[in-house]
Amino acid sequence: MQLLRIDMTNLTYRYEEIPDEDLLLGGRALTAKIVYQEVPPTAHPLGPHNKLVLANGVLTGSMASSTDRTSLGAKSPLTGGTKESNAGGIAGLKLGRLGLRAIIFEGIRDDFQVIRIHKDGVQFEPADPYLNQPISQSAAKLRARYGDHVGLYIIGVAGEKKMLTAGVSNMDKDKNPTRFYGRGGLGAVAGAKGIKALILDDTGVERNKPRNPERFRAALKQYNQWLRENPGTSKMFPELGTMAMLDTTQRLGALPTRNFSTGRFEKHEAINAQALRETILARGGEGTPTHSCMPGCVIRCSNIYPDKEGRQVTSPIEYENVSLLGSNLGIGDLDAIVELNRWCNEYGVDTIETGAAIGVAMEAGVIPFGDHEGALRLLHELGQGTPLGRIIGAGAAMVGKIYGIRRVPVVKGQAMPAYEPRGLKGLGVTYATSPQGADHTAGHTGSAKVNHHEAKGQVEASKNAQINATIFDALGICSFASGAIAGRYDLLAELVSGYIGLEVTADDIVQMAKDTLKTEHAFNRGAGMTKVHDRLPEHFYEEVNPASQTVFDVPNEEMDTIGIEGSLA
């Protein structure tokens, strides 16, 4: 297994061998370590000293279901701290086949390049034909140029313009370039390095094989059985996708609505899982309510949303999209939300950050809540790079500063995802204390045995969830498998041992996750963060969420026990 280091300033590269003892480091664990060891915490995120790290999970490429995730890491221009964002799709599979655990991009440049990696090395080509256009268009041109079989990472115009909402995308198994490493503005870091696209060409390379096939197969059999037995992974996600969350958050008063001012949306039945499924099935054609982003995934939480003529509009439509671009904006029309989602994908921006930014703009009166045409107009301004578009493209915190709005749903500069923290307090603890900023995937407490409206037990729930999330992110396993697998670390240890051929225990895996969190907090301390940054915006502590009838009241002193100065740091 190798690591590839690419100098974007000089367009040179070199391979480095990864010693066997480091093979348990993958995904988020590896990006965190490299960022900590190689990026000065005071570096400008868009400057020459920041590095962009692409790292496969330990199990990525193993062909176990739901394990093909890849992490992208760097110092974030949005949070100012360490950042990891991960996605499914097929590029991780290609990266693994090329014998690579990770790629480190160094340096910066003013023009844009397409970087093609193949079995014999690396090629660079000017990216001019692919600039300043929707991602679907540039991705199609790249496939035509480099072949339909390649894996692809790509940024959109937002990344080219180095906007803080910019993400990096890759393709699902059906070549839709809509699987985003959305959070933290990492598309802007790629843009600063002149990386328009990365092509992974695995022609002539054999598929990965486990080093201990018998041990791996035995563990895989149990793993698949648990995925099949669990109602979430075998029934809920295949039927309803992530949209199944919406009715529950609505009931809890935790569905972000009109800039997180409340947790229930009066038009929720027009945009919930049932409405989405019925719309897709009624329109038929290219649409489907059940779809997988990764080959061989049994969970299949994705979908393809068709227009009224049955033609594909975009894929997927997920709970986060529908909440942040729907209820959070007061928009109760699925087609309108899907259109906003599509253009977020085309411009290459994070739907969470962009939805939150437009929500703050609506609170400021730039356009009224519910104005989907106005929201689309703002999005197109972002794509054109107008001054107003650049303000939206700079994220929710920046919109709040520029328009003098104090109710801004961010932590460490990053927008909250679709769980209102007064209605689901454990998530509020994760938003506050995670080194990643407000991020539900950093430690989801939704299945913890706590009363989500009370403060009691939330810190412990968040702590356990943060360790669990780090394990999944490091191994490359989709968090949606967690319902079936979480806590069963002995099985994960067997899978890993069989795949990488080392003796790995459950304790090793948990320790690896704890070490990763410590590394991330250490980087953030070096970047100037303190426990002052481990807080929600003050209005969440003082103003009642009318839907849940709660304020956020988890004591700061208790949160500090797991924050940047606590036991996980």
Next chain:
Amino acid sequence: MKVVVRSHLTWRQDLSGELHLASGVTVGQLVQSFNLLWGEDAMVVVNNQMVDESYELQEGDQVELLVPLVGG
């Protein structure tokens, strides 16, 4: 004692309906009797309020089984 159960779990619609229970039964015991894991297989609300597993069910209670929040 009669309670009303409404299941939002599309794969367990069979659980919806009226139930007659002995007094003193907790909502945790009820959920367990459905062969569901609290929090992991279902999120539970009684009379529109979040409750703990130890909540003792009362005559006329409305128990809702919601899709668990496991991410998304």
